[in-house]
Every structure is written in structure tokens, then in C-alpha cells.
Amino acid sequence: MNREDILKVYEEGPEAVVELVQSLFAIIARLEERIKKLEDQVNKNSRNSSKPPSTDGFKKPQPKSLREKGKHPVGGQKGHPGRTLSMTEQPDHIIPHRVLACSCGHNLEKIEVMRRERRQVWDIPPQTMEVIEHQIEVKICPICGCLNKGNFPSDVTAPVQYGTGVKSMMSYLSQFQLLPYDRIRLFFHDLFKQDISQATVIQANEVLFEQLEEVETDLAKQIQASPVTHFDETGVRVEGKLHWLHVASTSECTHYSVQTKRGQEGMAAAGIIPSFFGIAVHDAWGPYWKYPCLHALCNAHLLRELTFIFEQEGQAWANTMSKLLLEIKKRVWVKKDSADSLEGTEVMAFVQRYDRVLEMGLAEDARLNPPQPQTVKKRGRVKQSKAKNLLDRLAVHQKEVLAFMHDWNVPFDNNLAERDVRMMKVQQKISGTFRSKQGAITFCRIRGFISTLRKHSLSVMEGIRAAFEGDSILPPFCS
Numbered sequence: 001m002n003r004e005d006i007l008k009v010y011e012e013g014p015e016a017v018v019e020l021v022q023s024l025f026a027i028i029a030r031l032e033e034r035i036k037k038l039e040d041q042v043n044k045n046s047r048n049s050s051k052p053p054s055t056d057g058f059k060k061p062q063p064k065s066l067r068e069k070g071k072h073p074v075g076g077q078k079g080h081p082g083r084t085l086s087m088t089e090q091p092d093h094i095i096p097h098r099v100l101a102c103s104c105g106h107n108l109e110k111i112e113v114m115r116r117e118r119r120q121v122w123d124i125p126p127q128t129m130e131v132i133e134h135q136i137e138v139k140i141c142p143i144c145g146c147l148n149k150g151n152f153p154s155d156v157t158a159p160v161q162y163g164t165g166v167k168s169m170m171s172y173l174s175q176f177q178l179l180p181y182d183r184i185r186l187f188f189h190d191l192f193k194q195d196i197s198q199a200t201v202i203q204a205n206e207v208l209f210e211q212l213e214e215v216e217t218d219l220a221k222q223i224q225a226s227p228v229t230h231f232d233e234t235g236v237r238v239e240g241k242l243h244w245l246h247v248a249s250t251s252e253c254t255h256y257s258v259q260t261k262r263g264q265e266g267m268a269a270a271g272i273i274p275s276f277f278g279i280a281v282h283d284a285w286g287p288y289w290k291y292p293c294l295h296a297l298c299n300a301h302l303l304r305e306l307t308f309i310f311e312q313e314g315q316a317w318a319n320t321m322s323k324l325l326l327e328i329k330k331r332v333w334v335k336k337d338s339a340d341s342l343e344g345t346e347v348m349a350f351v352q353r354y355d356r357v358l359e360m361g362l363a364e365d366a367r368l369n370p371p372q373p374q375t376v377k378k379r380g381r382v383k384q385s386k387a388k389n390l391l392d393r394l395a396v397h398q399k400e401v402l403a404f405m406h407d408w409n410v411p412f413d414n415n416l417a418e419r420d421v422r423m424m425k426v427q428q429k430i431s432g433t434f435r436s437k438q439g440a441i442t443f444c445r446i447r448g449f450i451s452t453l454r455k456h457s458l459s460v461m462e463g464i465r466a467a468f469e470g471d472s473i474l475p476p477f478c479s
Contacts, residue, residue, distance in 0.1 A: 040386070043312050087120050129192040132163070155469075162196075167204040168465040174201055175208075175446045176460050178427050202439075209442040211467045215474070216445050219253045219452060220272060226250045227278045228296075228409050230417035231288065233262055236424060237433035238440045245444070248272040249420045254451035256424070256444035258437075263287040279403065281414050284393060296403035298414035299325055302394075309387045315368065317361035318387070321394070324353055328405050329412045336408060350405065354398065361391045420451055 009016045076082060099108050136150030155164070173179045173187060181198040188196050223229055229250055236245045236258060244262040248255045248270070259266035264287040267273050273280060279294040283301045303325065309318035328350050335342060342350075369385040384392075394401060403410045427443070434440040453463040458473055466473045 040312065043308075085122060087118065091120060127191045129166070129194050162200070162204075164465055164468045167207065168461060168468055170196070170201045170204040171208045171446065171464050171468075172461050174205060175443065176450050176464075178423075178430050180430065205442055205446065208464065208467055209445055211470065212445050212449050215449055215467070215472060216255070219448060220248075220255050222253050223248050223250055223255055223272055224276050226253075228281065228411075229272075229276060229278060230281045230411075230414050230420075231273060232282065232414060232417035232421050233266070233285075234421050234424060235262075236428060236440065238437055239435065240433055243437075243440065245421065245424050246270040246272075247417050247420050247424075248276075249417050249451070251416065252452070252455055254420050254448045254455070256420075256448045258440040258444050264290055267291075279407070279410055281411065281417070283414060284397065284400075294403075295397075295400045296407075296410045297397060297400045299329070299401065299404070300413035300415060302390075302401065305386075305390055309390060313368070313385075313387055315361065315364050315387050317357055317364050318390075320360070321354075321357045324350070324357060325401075328402070332405060332408060332412075341408065342405065347405065351398075351402070354402065358391060358395050361387065365391065423447060423451075 006020075009020050101107055101109075134152055134156050136152055138150075139148045140146070141148060170184060173184050174181065179187070181201055184201055185196055185198070188194050229248055231246070231248055233244050233246045236243050238258065244259050244266050246257045246259060246266060255270075255272060257270035257272075259269045261269070267287060273288075273291050273293070276291070277293050279296050280288060280291070281296045281298060282288045283298045288295065303322055306318040306322045309315050310322070331342065331346075331350075365385060365387045369388065371382075399406075404412045424447070434443065449463070449467070450460055452474065453460050456474065463473050
């Protein structure tokens with residue numbers, strides 16, 4: 001609109017001017033709202049939202065832990081059992097270094113040794129691949145002329161094949177260490193002077209996948225029977241398309257499942273939470289609430305959201321709520337050594353403080369973000385500020401937010417599931433995508449087994465080898 005257009009409006013009278021100004025204010029309001037959304041997107045990072053650290057790029061936020069500064073110095077503490085090399089009484093090889101002559105030139109070959117000093121070197125000998133040939137006897141009975149043959153071992157099925165040790169190492173490198181197929185090929189060539197193909201590695205993983213079918217079923221049952229289970233989900237690329245990895249985990253077991261859907265349909269296909277009736281720890285995503293189990297919310301997620309509201313929206317109640325949640329967490333941690341629960345009066349005091357913070361937050365948000373009158377009635381919920389949405393969630397799900405205070409078997413956060421998800425993200429960074437749906441399913445079953453081994457401090461290599469041999473090194477309740 002140029003000067004002439006504005007003058008024309010002016011000449012039409014006061015009502016025309018008022019209408020013009022109102023339309024301009026409406027445009028300004030829409031632009032301010034859009035700018036606010038864009039600023040919120042830019043200001044979100046891994047410290048004040050659920051965005052992963054990998055999305056921070058080069059603008060990583062300054063480290064700012066919500067934990068209180070510890071009283072102890074960095075590093076190993078007094079009394080900590082350090083790990084270092086120590087001498088063994090049974091070395092594999094002993095190399096004597098004789099003293100044949102004195103520095104003065106006298107011959108010492110026949111002089112008795114006064115003492116021996118030792119130094120040990122721990123090293124890896126040159127690697128070689130061992131070839132074991134199985135021979136069966138063939139005999140003809142002199143009485144009836146029948147041809148008789150011996151029996152090869154049940155796992156020796158081809159004229160030439162790789163043994164359990166080689167297949168175990170292939171699966172260990174690809175499924176646990178997440179090496180690409182070409183690097184596994186280079187590994188075997190450099191160490192053993194043996195060339196292997198990508199198909200050989202894939203076939204080894206497929207065999208291991210079949211061997212672990214019963215183990216995966218048992219792990220799922222164990223997780224469903226657990227009183228507290230952690231749930232989470234993350235996106236993965238399969239055949240170039242977005243799929244969803246669903247993880248269910250306890251301190252003892254892990255179960256992964258890859259599905260085309262993220263919501264209730266994907267959760268049902270994963271098969272864990274529909275038959276779970278304990279306490280489900282999650283991040284408050286909508287579909288979780290549709291299941292009849294008990295619920296507990298991840299307070300680490302809430303703390304990040306509260307940080308955003310405090311730092312970007314300038315609402316002080318969010319900082320007060322963060323401090324209160326951390327205070328309750330600390331109190332529970334201190335009392336765990338001497339009691340089974342907090343005193344009723346102490347619990348009531350924390351709940352009352354929680355409610356007061358919500359009241360303060362509602363008043364502060366109403367002052368900073370007063371509700372706008374709707375000139376046109378729209379379908380759906382009335383639009384609210386991010387702070388108001390968070391306040392509503394904290395009010396409606398107070399019991400789930402404070403579940404860690406009421407039941408000490410419930411953790412403060414959902415970090416267990418998030419740690420179990422992390423390796424999938426590492427795999428995606430390395431490979432980018434799964435080339436087939438079956439490859440993703442195979443990876444999930446094997447990784448669930450590996451994660452469970454790790455939770456019991458068991459050797460992954462030995463566990464994989466035992467699985468190839470049809471055995472299991474998992475504790476009885478997991479197998």
C-alpha cells in the first residue's frame with residue numbers, strides 16, 4: 001500500500017481508517033506468532049527439549065547440568081579398586097636372558113644364579129585361521145558286502161565351511177561392534193589372510209537370528225512379567241522409508257521391534273505393552289495412555305521442557321518446579337538407605353508445594369499469555385501456550401510425575417530405555433538405512449540378546465558362540 005492508497009482510505013472517513021488499522025494489527029499479530037514459532041524452533045536444543053544431541057550441529061549449548069556439584073574431586077575415589085596390569089604366576093612362555101660374562105671380562109657361564117628378576121609382556125600372538133579336517137571311515141562288511149560309513153558331526157554339513165568361531169566373530173563385529181560388511185572383510189583379510197564375502201556375514205547373522213527365536217520369546221515374557229518396564233520409540237530408515245523401533249526394557253532384559261507405525265498400531269504389533277500390567281515408564285506420548293497398565297512419566301523430559309519455558313518464555317514457575325522435582329529426587333535417594341518410603345507428612349508437604357507451583361504457573365502464564373478472543377469458532381481444542389500445555393499435563397498427571405516419590409521401584413527418568421535406543425541411532429549413523437525389512441528384524445532380535453548379555457555383565461562373544469552351538473549363557477529366568 002503506497003501513500004496515495006492510504007490517503008484514499010483517510011478521505012473515506014474514520015471507519016475506513018479504523019478498519020485499516022485493525023487489519024494491520026491482525027497481520028502484525030500473525031507475523032509475531034510466526035516469528036515466535038520460528039524463534040522457539042531455533043532456540044530448542046538437546047538441553048531444553050527432546051531433540052537429540054546430534055541435531056545441535058555446530059551450535060551446541062553450553063554444558064549446564066541440572067545436578068548439584070559433587071563434593072568429591074574428578075577421577076577415581078579413595079578405596080576405588082583400580083584396574084591395571086599385574087603379573088601372572090603362569091605365563092605362557094618364559095624367555096631366559098643369561099649372563100655369560102662379567103663387565104670385567106670374566107666368564108660367568110658356570111657360576112650359580114643368585115636370583116632371577118622378572119618382567120612380563122602381555123601381547124597378542126600372530127593370528128591364524130585353523131583348518132580342522134573331519135575324516136570318516138568307509139568299510140565294506142566281508143560277510144554281507146554292505147558299505148558302512150562313519151558319521152560326520154551334526155554341524156559339519158558341507159565339504160568346506162566356516163566353523164562356529166568364525167561365524168561368531170562375524171556376528172560379533174557386525175551386530176555388536178556395528179562394523180560395515182566391507183570393514184569386516186578387511187578385518188578378516190588383515191588378521192587371518194582370509195577373504196570372506198558379504199553374503200557369508202549375512203548368512204551367519206541369519207543363522208544366529210533363527211537360533212535366538214526362543215530366547216526372544218522368553219525375554220518378551222520376562223519383560224511383560226516385570227513390575228516396572230521402560231518404553232520408548234525412535235525412527236529408523238528401512239529400505240529408504242521411515243519405520244519405528246519400539247524398545248521395552250528392564251534392568252535385566254531388552255526387547256526391540258521394528259514396525260511401520262509409531263502409535264498404538266505399532267505398539268500392538270511389537271507385542272509387549274498390550275499384555276503388560278505393571279508400571280510403564282515413558283515420555284507421556286499419547287498412545288501409551290490408551291493401555292490399562294499403570295504409568296510413570298520421565299522427569300528428565302519434563303526438566304528439559306521446564307528449562308525451555310524458564311529460559312525462552314521467561315516464566316519463573318518453571319525453574320521453581322525443576323528445583324522441586326530435583327529436591328524430591330535427592331530426598332528419596334538419601335532416604336533409600338534407611339527407609340522404604342518417605343513419611344506421610346513429608347509426602348503431603350511435597351504434594352502441596354507441587355500444587356502451589358502449578359497455581360503460580362497458571363497465574364504467571366495468564367499474565368504473560370492472556371487468552372485471545374476467538375472471532376471465528378474453530379473445531380478442536382483452543383490453542384494454548386507451550387507453558388499452559390505443560391501446566392495442564394503436570395496437573396492432570398501429577399500421580400504419574402511423582403510416581404518415583406510414592407513407589408521407590410519407579411525410577412526418576414526413562415534413561416534406561418533411552419540408553420537401549422542409543423545403539424540403534426549409532427547403527428543408523430554408520431549405515432544410514434537397513435536395506436531390507438528382514439535385516440532390520442534380524443538386527444533387533446540379535447541386539448536385544450546382546451543388550452541382555454551386557455546387563456548381566458556376560459561376555460558378548462561367548463554368548464553369541466553359545467547361541468550358535470544351541471546353548472545359552474543367560475541366567476535361567478531369561479532363557
